[in-house]
Each structure stands twice: as C-alpha cells, then as structure tokens.
Amino acid sequence: MAENARIRITDAGRGRSRSMSPQRWGALIGGGALAIYGITRRSPLGIALATGGGSVALLAATRKPSPESSASATILINSTPQEVYQFWRDFENLPRFMNRLETVSKLNDRRSRWVALGPGGKPIRWDAEIINERENEHISWHSLADSDIQVDGRVDFRSAPAGRGTLIDVHIEYSPSLGTGNTLANFLNKGANFIMRQDLRRLEAMIEAGEIPTIEGQSHGRRDFLTGVMRVADPTRPIPVRSNLKDTFAARRRMA
Amino acid sequence: MKAVCYMGVEKMSVETVPDPTILNPRDAIVKISSTCICGSDLHLYDGFVPTMEQGDIMGHEFMGEVVEVGAGLKPDKLKIGDRVVVPFTIACGNCFFCKKQLWSLCNNSNPNYWMAEEMMGFSPSGLFGYTHMMGGYAGGQAQYARVPFADVGPIKVPEGIPDEKAIFLSDIFPTGYFGAVMADIEPGDTVAVWGCGPVAQFSIRSCFMLGAERVIAIDRFDYRLRMAQAGGAETINYEEVDDVVQTLKDMTGNIGPDRCIDAVGMEAHDHGLMYMIDRAKQKARIELDRPVVLRQAIQACRKGGTVSVPGVYAGFIDKVPMGAFMNKGLTMRAGQTHMMRYMKPLLDKVEKGEFDPSFVISHRVPIDRAPEMYKIFRDKKENCTKVVLDPWADGAHAA
Numbered sequence: 001m002a003e004n005a006r007i008r009i010t011d012a013g014r015g016r017s018r019s020m021s022p023q024r025w026g027a028l029i030g031g032g033a034l035a036i037y038g039i040t041r042r043s044p045l046g047i048a049l050a051t052g053g054g055s056v057a058l059l060a061a062t063r064k065p066s067p068e069s070s071a072s073a074t075i076l077i078n079s080t081p082q083e084v085y086q087f088w089r090d091f092e093n094l095p096r097f098m099n100r101l102e103t104v105s106k107l108n109d110r111r112s113r114w115v116a117l118g119p120g121g122k123p124i125r126w127d128a129e130i131i132n133e134r135e136n137e138h139i140s141w142h143s144l145a146d147s148d149i150q151v152d153g154r155v156d157f158r159s160a161p162a163g164r165g166t167l168i169d170v171h172i173e174y175s176p177s178l179g180t181g182n183t184l185a186n187f188l189n190k191g192a193n194f195i196m197r198q199d200l201r202r203l204e205a206m207i208e209a210g211e212i213p214t215i216e217g218q219s220h221g222r223r224d225f226l227t228g229v230m231r232v233a234d235p236t237r238p239i240p241v242r243s244n245l246k247d248t249f250a251a252r253r254r255m256a
Numbered sequence: 257m258k259a260v261c262y263m264g265v266e267k268m269s270v271e272t273v274p275d276p277t278i279l280n281p282r283d284a285i286v287k288i289s290s291t292c293i294c295g296s297d298l299h300l301y302d303g304f305v306p307t308m309e310q311g312d313i314m315g316h317e318f319m320g321e322v323v324e325v326g327a328g329l330k331p332d333k334l335k336i337g338d339r340v341v342v343p344f345t346i347a348c349g350n351c352f353f354c355k356k357q358l359w360s361l362c363n364n365s366n367p368n369y370w371m372a373e374e375m376m377g378f379s380p381s382g383l384f385g386y387t388h389m390m391g392g393y394a395g396g397q398a399q400y401a402r403v404p405f406a407d408v409g410p411i412k413v414p415e416g417i418p419d420e421k422a423i424f425l426s427d428i429f430p431t432g433y434f435g436a437v438m439a440d441i442e443p444g445d446t447v448a449v450w451g452c453g454p455v456a457q458f459s460i461r462s463c464f465m466l467g468a469e470r471v472i473a474i475d476r477f478d479y480r481l482r483m484a485q486a487g488g489a490e491t492i493n494y495e496e497v498d499d500v501v502q503t504l505k506d507m508t509g510n511i512g513p514d515r516c517i518d519a520v521g522m523e524a525h526d527h528g529l530m531y532m533i534d535r536a537k538q539k540a541r542i543e544l545d546r547p548v549v550l551r552q553a554i555q556a557c558r559k560g561g562t563v564s565v566p567g568v569y570a571g572f573i574d575k576v577p578m579g580a581f582m583n584k585g586l587t588m589r590a591g592q593t594h595m596m597r598y599m600k601p602l603l604d605k606v607e608k609g610e611f612d613p614s615f616v617i618s619h620r621v622p623i624d625r626a627p628e629m630y631k632i633f634r635d636k637k638e639n640c641t642k643v644v645l646d647p648w649a650d651g652a653h654a655a
Contacts, residue, residue, distance in 0.1 A: 078352050164352065198370060205364040209348035209405070210328060211280045213367040213382060215392045218279065218402060221261030221271040221311035 070173040071192035075200040078165040079207050081136045081157040087207065088155060089139060091128075097202035097212065100195065111144075114151075124148045150175050168203075170196060258647060259313045259398035260626040265303030268314065268627040276394060276402035281328025284406035286342060290419040291318035291396045293626065293643040294344075294427055295453045296568045298634045299522055300387070304544060305570045307371060307389040314626075315397030316344035316384040317426040319419060325406070333407035340410035341603075342403050343595035344427045346382040346393065349408040353381075360592035365405060366391040375571065380592055396426075397626060399647040411599045414607060420614040421606050423644065424458070429613045430598040432458025432519070435566035436466050437598075438589035439515035446470040448504055448513035448556060449489070450549040452480035454616045454642045455566060456519035460487045461611070468515075472507060474500060476525065479639040483615075494526070504556045512558035521567025524548035530575070537574065544571030554581050565590035616642040622649035 077084055087093050091112045095101040102115040102123065110130045118124040126147030132140045140154035153172040160167050172192075205212045261271045276285055294317050299305050319341040322334060334340070347354050347362035354362050362381035366372060371389040372379030382404070385395015394402065403410060413422045432455045439447060447463045449456050452475035463471045464487075473484035474492045481491040490507070497503045504513055522545035525531070530548075537543035553563045554577050563586055581588070605611045618641040621629060629643045 076352070078350065078355065194370070201369055204351070205348070208350045209282075209364040210350075211282060213346075213348075213365050213391070213404060214279055215367050215394070216279070217277065218394045219257075219259065219273040219276050219398075220313060220394060221259065221263065221269070221273055224310040227309045227311065 069175055070171065071196040072169075072171045073193055073196035073200050074167065074169045075197075075204055076160055076165055076167055077204045077207055081159055081166045084166050084168060084207060085136045085139075085157050087203075088157075089133070097206055098199045099202075100199075114143075118148075126151055128153075168200065170200065172196070257399035258623055259394070260315060260623065260645075261310075262300060262308050262312045262314055263310055266301060266631075268301065268630050270624050270626060271311075273313070273398075276400050278324060278326045279402065280404060281326045282405050282407060283326040284322050284329060284334055284403045284410070285324035286318070286320040286340065286396075286401050286403055286410070287323045288318045288320040288396055288399055288401060288647050289339075290320070290423045291315050291398070291623075291645050291647060292423060292426075292428075293317075293397070293629060293633055293645070295455065295633075296386070296521070298630070299568060299570065301630050301634060302523065304522060304538065305387050305389075306375075306544075307368075307387040307392075309388060309392075312385065312388075312392070313394040313398055314385045315395035315401075316386055317423065317428070318342055318384075318396030318401060319413065319423050319426060320401075322406075322410075323400070329407050334410060338410075339413050339415065341413055341422050341425045341599070342384075342396065342401070343409045343411075343425075343430075343599060344384055344386075345380075345409070345592055345595050346384070346391065346404055347408050347596065348405050354408070357594060357597055359408075359594040359596045361594075368392055383592070397623065397645060397647075399623075409596065411603060413603070417603075417606060420617060420620075420644065421612060422603070424454075424613040424616070425599050425603055425606075427593070427595075428454045428616070428642075429458050429602055430595050431455050431566050431593040432460075433462040433465075433598055433602060434591075434593040435459040435517045435519055435564050436462035436468075438562075438564035438566070438591070439463070439517055440562045440587070440589075441466045441468050441515055443467045444469045445514040446472065446508055447515040447517060448472045448474065448553070449484075449517045449519055450474050450524075450553060451518075451520035451567065452477070452484045452491075453519065456517075457483055457487060457616050457641070458613070459517050459519050459566065460484055460489045463515075463517075464488055472504065472513060477636050480636075480641065483641065486615075500552050501556045508558070512556055512561065514558050514561050516553035516557045516561065516563045518549045518553050518563065518565045518567045520549040521565075522546060522569045522571075524550075526552075534574070543574050545569045545573045547573035547576055551575070551577055554584075554586065557584070557586055559584045559586075561586060563588045566593070617644055619643040621645060623647045 091104045092106055094104050100117045102117060105113050107113055111127060113127050116124045126143040126149055128141045128143050128151065130139060130141045136157060138156050143151040151172065151174045156169045158167045202212045257273060257275050258270055259273045261269050263269045278285065297314060300308055322336055322338045322340060325334060325336060345360040346365040347359040348364040351363040360381050365382035366379045368388050368391055369379040375389065382391030382393055384393050436459050441447060441463060445468050447468045449459050449471060452473050456473065460471050460473055471489040472492060473489040474494055475481050476493055476495045481493060484491050492500060492503055494500050524546050526548040534543060534546040534548065538546055557563055565588065606613065618639055619629060621643065623645045626645055632638055633640045633643055
C-alpha cells in the first residue's frame with residue numbers, strides 16, 4: 001500500500017508544470033518583504049530579519065517542489081485507551097482538534113464524509129470507510145472511489161507502562177500530495193508530520209484539560225507590520241476557506 | 257481598559273485596549289487591584305527574549321477580584337467576588353507534569369507550544385505576558401486580565417491581608433523560596449546568592465528558613481546590599497573585589513560555598529574581558545544570554561555542591577565551565593517556579609505574621625507611570641527594588 005502511494009506521487013510530481021506554486025510565490029514575496037523591512041530597520045534585529053527574509057525568498061526561488069505523501073505522529077496522553085479510542089472512533093470529533101479538517105459527518109457506523117482544507121483554502125472532499133478495528137486498540141480506514149483524494153489512515157492505542165496513560169500512533173497516507181498549505185511551514189521544513197503533531201497536541205489538551213489553550217480573541221495594543229507578517233506565516237494556522245490574502249492578512253493582524 | 261504594552265525594545269506604552277473576555281470554559285476575568293514590574297520583565301524591555309510582538313500586554317505579577325467566570329469553573333473552586341493572587345505560570349492541573357506537581361512544566365497551557373519546542377526541545381507551561389514562545393497570553397499590567405485554567409492557579413486571599421503583603425505570592429516570593437529549595441540546603445550550609453534584586457532578597461531569607469547557617473550575597477548596589485544585610489546576609493560588592501570566586505573561597509575556609517544560587521540570569525554584569533565579549537555578542541544577538549554568574553557559581557561552588565538557577569535564561573550561552581561542573585561533581589537545578597506547591601504554605605506564613613514580604617517595595621505608582629518606571633528599575637535609579645502599580649489610580653503621584 002505504502003509502495004503504491006509513493007509511486008503514484010512520483011508520477012503526479014513528474015506531470016506537474018514547471019511554473020511556481022502559489023506557496024513558493026508567497027515565500028518569495030513574503031521573504032523579500034521581510035528582507036526589505038529588515039534592511040530599512042538598520043539594527044541588529046533588522047540585519048537578522050533581512051538575512052532570514054532573504055533566505056526564505058532565495059529558497060522559495062530555488063526549491064524544488066517536494067510532494068509529501070504521508071503523515072505520522074505519536075503522543076502520550078494521560079488517559080485510558082478506552083477513553084481515547086471512543087473519542088477517536090467517533091470521527092465527527094476529529095475536526096475539533098485537527099485544524100485542517102473542516103467537518104466529518106457520519107453516514108453510517110462504518111462510513112463517513114470528510115471535508116478538509118486543501119492548499120490555498122480549497123475544500124477537498126472524500127468518503128471514508130473503516131476497514132479494520134479492534135476495540136480500544138486500533139482503527140484503520142480508507143477513502144472510497146469518487147473521492148477528491150485517496151486516503152489511508154490508521155491509529156493505534158497502547159497502554160503506557162506504570163499507568164502513564166495511553167500512547168497513540170497515527171499514520172495517514174494520501175495522494176496526490178496536498179502540500180501543507182503554508183509557505184513558512186514549507187520553508188521550515190515543517191511538513192505533514194509537524195501539522196499532525198500539533199493536531200495530536202490539541203487532542204491531548206482536549207482530553208486532559210477539557211479545552212484547547214488559546215489566545216485568539218484576547219486584547220492587545222497596536223500591532224505593527226512585522227506582526228502581521230508573522231501571523232500570516234504562522235505554520236500552525238491554516239488559511240481559511242474562500243479568503244483572499246488581503247483579508248487573511250487583515251484578520252491575522254487583528255488576532256492576538 | 258488601560259494596559260502596559262510592549263511597543264518595541266525599551267518602548268513601553270500605556271494603551272487603551274478592549275477589556276478581556278472569556279475565551280475558554282475554565283477562564284476567569286480578574287479585575288486587578290495591584291500589579292508589579294518584575295526583574296524578568298526587564299529582559300523583555302531590553303529585547304533579549306525572542307518572540308515579543310508589538311502590542312503585547314506586559315506583566316505577570318497581579319492580584320485582584322474575580323469579576324467573571326467561564327462555564328467550566330465550579331463555584332467551590334472559584335466564584336465571582338473572590339479575591340485572588342494569580343501565579344505567573346499557567347497550569348491545566350491534569351497532565352503528566354501537573355500530576356507530578358511540576359506545575360511550571362504543564363503540557364497543555366502553551367498555545368504556541370511549537371515555538372518553544374523549536375528552541376528547547378519541549379515547551380514549559382504558558383506564562384502571562386512573557387513572549388509568544390511562552391504562550392503569548394496578555395499580561396497583568398492592566399486593569400483586567402483573563403486567567404486561563406482559573407480553577408488551578410489563583411489562590412484566595414483572606415480580607416485581612418493587604419495587597420502589598422499578598423501580591424508577591426504571584427511570583428517573586430515563591431520564586432525566591434524555590435531557589436532556596438532547589439539548592440538542597442543542609443543544616444550548617446553556607447549559601448552564596450548572586451544578585452540582590454527582589455527574588456534574591458526572598459531567596460536569602462528562605463535559605464535561613466530552610467536551615468542555612470550563612471548566606472553570602474553578591475551585588476554592586478549598596479542599597480540592595482544593605483537590604484540583604486537586613487535579611488541576615490554577609491555581602492560582597494563585586495565591583496570592590498578583584499575576584500568574586502577567590503573572595504568566596506577566602507570567606508569559607510577555602511572550601512567554597514556549599515550551595516550557589518544564581519538569582520540574576522541572562523543579563524548579568526561583571527568586569528573584565530570575558531564580560532565585554534559576552535556583552536558584544538548579546539548586543540549582536542549572537543549569544544542571547546550573558547552567563548557571567550553561572551560561570552562564577554560553578555567555579556566557586558564547593559566540590560559536590562549544588563548550583564540552583566531561579567534566574568531567567570532564554571536561549572544559548574557560551575563558555576560554561578563544563579569541565580569544572582563535571583569533575584567537581586556538582587548538581588545543577590533550575591526552572592520556573594512550581595508556583596502551586598508554594599503559594600499556600602507561604603500565604604500561611606504571611607497570614608500568621610511570620611513573614612512580611614512587603615519590605616522589597618520601593619515604589620508605589622499609578623499604572624500611567626509604568627513606562628518610566630521600567631527605565632528607573634532597569635537603571636537602578638532612585639534606589640529602585642520593586643515597583644507596584646496601581647491600575648486604577650488617576651495619574652497622580654503616589655508614594
């Protein structure tokens with residue numbers, strides 16, 4: 001299965017046109033802007049920004065697209081395998097901690113309809129079916145025909161030693177590659193694994209603390225240009241559906 | 257509401273910003289009656305801790321009255337009208353670390369966990385008003401603050417205790433105490449404390465509480481050294497001696513202090529070539545921290561002794577004498593304070609009249625004067641040791 005996915009990705013990559021992706025354009029423009037801003041600052045911080053921004057732009061201009069086909073992550077949660085399994089088994093819970101999932105709706109006990117945010121905020125839809133499960137231990141699923149992408153996912157739950165909770169291992173393969181939808185994420189080489197680690201961290205907070213920590217919507221004083229750039233570039237925040245860069249930029253600047 | 261905002265390096269400003277609102281079920285909103293500038297805020301003021309952003313609300317030492325609670329808070333834990341001190345570390349109370357009482361290492365309170373993970377491998381708990389890497393939470397140098405996980409951190413203060421005796425439970429009193437706890441003091445020990453700022457003052461007094469025989473305090477400002485002496489410490493003015501390490505040896509029968517506490521952290525001062533190099537590197541952001549004190553502490557500490565580091569470091573340091581540390585068999589302990597371990601016992605001490613933490617206060621001013629107080633505190637002008645801000649006073653000159 002893994003082998004097949006990889007072959008398909010390679011083929012998709014070869015068929016790609018040579019023009020630059022929106023992400024790379026973003027990195028080029030954003031990095032360039034940061035560099036210019038840094039140069040105008042004439043301070044040590046400015047120099048650092050200029051260097052950093054320059055490298056982003058350079059990398060964006062020279063980097064080859066590297067499609068990713070899978071995401072893996074693991075986390076230890078202070079809870080029982082039963083509790084975590086049951087939470088996960090209800091797929092409708094997944095968008096509560098997976099930032100890039102818009103909705104999952106149950107069609108029947110084994111089938112569900114998924115909508116995710118693709119690159120540039122474009123929605124991607126697929127239907128999935130559970131193909132294997134062992135209560136409190138394992139769930140695996142795959143997408144059905146007529147889906148926008150092909151997805152194979154599995155999650156395992158194991159008791160950690162000495163009552164330390166539950167170890168969760170998640171592995172998802174998909175094709176064609178989605179990218180990670182964010183220029184900085186690409187630049188920092190924060191691929192799909194990084195995104196999934198953040199998702200699992202939110203799951204941990206939900207289960208252990210009952211809520212996901214946040215500062216979105218809190219008060220703050222006047223923000224500046226640099227903060228706006230940092231908000232747009234934050235690799236943990238997906239670009240929302242149907243938004244243009246200007247609105248996103250404005251929204252992120254308002255964000256705490 | 258009024259809030260002290262970070263507007264850039266050495267630029268603080270009192271801004272009018274929207275009042276905070278409940279964002280999560282376990283949040284509470286506190287109407288702040290007293291708030292302070294902490295020595296660690298000066299590291300932000302000087303721009304040496306990464307991920308501060310223009311507009312961030314400063315402050316992590318505050319207390320006040322609960323005026324709003326989230327739906328997830330049980331009334332027996334916290335209710336509207338409670339008078340509370342809020343600890344500067346934010347903890348969920350349910351993760352592996354909280355269950356082990358390692359509150360300042362909570363796994364679930366930093367929304368920007370990934371930023372700290374980049375620099376440190378893992379993230380400690382979220383902090384109020386202390387960079388986006390540490391969560392980006394709006395701080396308490398304001399008229400109101402939002403307190404997440406409010407059923408874990410805030411501690412109720414009886415009406416009989418005035419603000420000035422309770423406010424320091426939010427950080428520096430427990431932090432000074434934690435510095436002494438981490439030093440593993442045994443009866444008869446001599447403890448050297450670097451720095452005579454507010455945290456050090458509490459550390460000095462805590463060392464005696466925990467059984468130390470002698471405390472030797474090191475600083476360069478007479479008014480601070482005098483305050484250390486009032487707490488029972490012997491003192492060294494490092495600008496008046498050639499070599500702090502040799503002086504400490506001479507004062508301890510050439511065995512060295514048993515325990516060393518670095519209550520200074522990343523912006524230590526010294527003289528000599530090494531210090532000049534560190535300072536230049538820090539200015540250029542090549543080295544984030546100046547580890548002058550850490551070097552001296554490792555050199556001076558007696559063999560098999562303990563180096564305790566409550567002082568704040570943010571990033572990377574150069575030329576730490578690892579050879580000395582290893583070959584002398586030293587133990588080093590460090591960390592942000594596990595506040596919830598110490599707030600209650602220390603509040604009890606205050607309540608019983610055994611200890612009055614208000615002695616460190618040098619300035620009581622309205623919040624509008626916060627920006628200039630940052631500078632005065634940083635430059636150690638006006639014999640400044642601790643600044644308490646009144647968020648509600650009208651710009652008038654107090655104390």
